[in-house]
Amino acid sequence: MISMDMSNEDYHAHKAISSSAVKMVHLKSLLHWKKNVYKENTAFDLGTAVHAHLLEPENKLVVCGPDNRRGNAWTKAKEKADEEGKTLLVRQDFETSIAMVESVMQNELAVDILQDPCGIAEMSVFNKDPNTGLQLKARPDLFIAERGIVLDVKTTRDASPKAGGFERQFFSLGYHIQAAFYKYVLELEGYLVEDFAFLAVEKEAPYAVQMHYLHHEVIEFGMLQVRDTLEQIKDVEGKDINFTGWPSRNLILLPKWMKATERMDEMSDYTITNVEALWPRINKPYKFDNTERRSVPCDPFDDGAEYTMQFRMSSAQAKELFKQMVTSYREAKEDSWPNTFSMPFKKDEEDGTFLGKVKLKAAYGKEQTRLPAQYDSQGNKLPSDFRLTTGSTVNIAVAFVPYHMRDAGVSLRLRSVQVINYEPEKEAASPFGVVADGYVHTTDAERDGFTIDKTQTSEPAKITPLKVTKPKAKAKKESDGMDDILENWE
Secondary structure (H helix, E strand, O other): OEEOOOOHHHHHHOOOEOHHHHHHHHHOOHHHHHHHOOOOOOOOOHHHHHHHHHHOHHHOOEEEOOOOOOHHHHHHHHHHHHHOOOEEEOHHHHHHHHHHHHHHOOOHHHHHHHOOOOOEEOOEEEEEOOOOOOEEEEOOOEEEOOOOEEEEEEEEOOOOOOOOOHHHHHHHOOHHHHHHHHHHHHHHOOOOOOEEEEEEEEOOOOOOEEEEEOOHHHHHHHHHHHHHHHHHHHHHOOOOOOOOOOOOOOOOOOOHHHHOOOOOOOOOOEEEEEEEEEEEEEEEEEEEEOOOOEEEEOOOOOOOOEEEEEEEEOHHHHHHHHHHHHHHHHHHOOOOOOOOOOOOOEEEOOOOOEEEEEEEEOEEOOEEOOOOEEEOOOOEEOOOOOOOOOOOEEEEEEEEEEEEOOOEEEEEEEEEEEEEEOOOOHHHOOOOOOOOOOOOOOOOOEEOOOOOOOOOOOOOOOOOOOOEEOOOOOOOOOOOOHHHHHHOOO
16 A cells, blocks of 8 residues: 555554564664554654655745744744644754755765655555564655655765765665665565665765665675564564563673774783794884885884894794684684685794794774783783893783785784793993992882793704795695694694
8 A cells, every 4th residue: 555645653653564564673782662563653753854854845844933932032933833633843954954964965966866856765564474464554755656666865974985984874774674665565565666865864964975776785694684684573573571671681792893893902822932022112112114125213104114124933832823713714704715724933943943923903994002011920910111132931811803805814903921931132231330328220110911830941042044945835735724734733
C-alpha cells in the first residue's frame, strides 16, 4: 500500500515495523524496542527543519520565532504555530537551517535529485514481509521511481568522505540498515531501487555538503542484518520479554585497534630478555638523511622521525621471538594477506647470533609520542636523559604490529627498556680526580615498570665484532612458509 498524503504523525502512529524499530533491536536490544514500541520520536529539531525546507518548501512548515523560548512572546507564537500545524524555531536555529539549505543548493548533485520533477517526498509505503508475516513500513525522504533513486537527508557534525567522517556515523547509527530496509519495502511494492544516496550537510558553518552513494555490498550487508532482526522481532511478537537487557554476561576484551594504538606506551605483547643493545637512539627522534647517508637527530614531526634500537640475541631467543610473531600475524591476518612472511632477523655468521630491530614513530598525526620508558635492573625508572649505550645488556618490552602493504610481516614496536648491565662509554671518562667529602649526585628512584627476574644472569652479553650475513637460503618450495622456517631452525 502507498500513501502520498499521510501525515508524519499518522505514519509514526501506524503499528507496522519501521526501519527505526529494526535499528533499535539490532543496535541495542529487543527490550529497548519493546519498551519504546509505537512510540517513535517525532520531535522537530534542526535536522527536521532542514528536511522541511528542502523537501516540502511549498508548505512552509517551519516558522521563525523569538530569540529564545522564554516569556509570553514565545508562548503566543507557539500556540499560533500549533494551530496552523507548523513548527516554531528560535531565530538562531531558523537562520541556521536556512543557511544549511542554501549550502545544499550549491551542490549540483544534490540539486539534480532534489529538483527532479518526478521526485516524491515523504511517501509512505506499507507491505507485508513474506518471510515473517510482519507488517513493514517505510517513508523515504525522496524517491524518484523513474530513476530508481532514494535520497535520505542527514544533518551531521562531519559530512566529509574521509574514513573518520560521515562513514563512522553512518555505520554506528545503522544507516546501512535503514537503506537496506527502505529498498526492501519499496521492492516488495514493485519498485526498483538502483541507487541509494545520503545527502549529508554539516550543522556548523560553513555547512559543508557531501553526497554519499552506497556500494551494493553495503546494502547487502545491511539486508542480512535486517532479515536477522525481523526474525528476532517475529519470535517475541505478542510475548513478554522477561529480562532487563541482555540474557547473558559479557566479557569486555581490548579491541585489536586499541592494542595497536601508539598512545598505549606501557602496554606490551612480549618482553625480549637478556639481549645486547646495539646503536640505541631512544632519547631523541632520528631520521635517515639521504644527503649524509646516515641517521640524524630531527624534529618529532619530520617525515620518518622515530626512536630505534637494534639488538643481538641468541639463536634460541630468535626462534622463540619469531614463533610469537608468527602467532600474532596469524591472529591478525585478513583474507587478502599472504600466508607467510620472510625472516625478519639477520644472522651473524661469526658467532651464530641474530640481529633484530625495534622502533617507535616519534609522532602520529598532530600528537607527539612519549619517549620510550627506561628502567634499571631493580625496576626503578631512569631519568629521560639517561643514555643507553651499545654493548649494554637489556630487556625490551615490545608490541607486535602485523601489517600487509607492499610486503607482509610483523614489526616490533618499542615500548620500554630495562637495563640489566650497563656498558659505560669509554670516551665519557671524567678528566678530574676524586675530591674527598665532595658533592655526590643521587636521584630518588621511581618504582615503576619492570619487575626483577631472579633467573636472569648478571653477566653482560658477550660483545663480538659484527660480521653479518643473511641466513643461508634453501631452495624454495611451493609449500615453504613460516612453519618451515621454525622446523628447520639451526
